[in-house]
Amino acid sequence: MVPYPAEVIAEIDKIVDHGKRTAFLVELAQREIKLARQANALRAAKGAWRSEDHPELVEGAAPWVRSLRQQSLQRFEKIERHRSSQ
Secondary structure, eight states, X not given: OXXXXXXXXXXXXXXXXXXXXXXXXXXXXXXXXXXXXXXHHHHHTTTOOOGGGOGGGTTOHHHHHHXXXXXXXXXXXXXXXXXXXX
């Protein structure tokens, strides 16, 4: 058992149905554990990304993504032209 302040329990009881308090607290703890792991992973990865290793992103990700999408569109159009010529 983990002791919680009475005011915290009262607020939880306003949010969740009767008998669902434990499930609510478990879900909340699991969510916080996941967020803490993600934050730790981001801190551990700090410095792993170097701009010189990714010159395609020097202007940011948006232009690079647009370029990828344009390439996909060009491939699709080429396939369609090939299909219609047969």
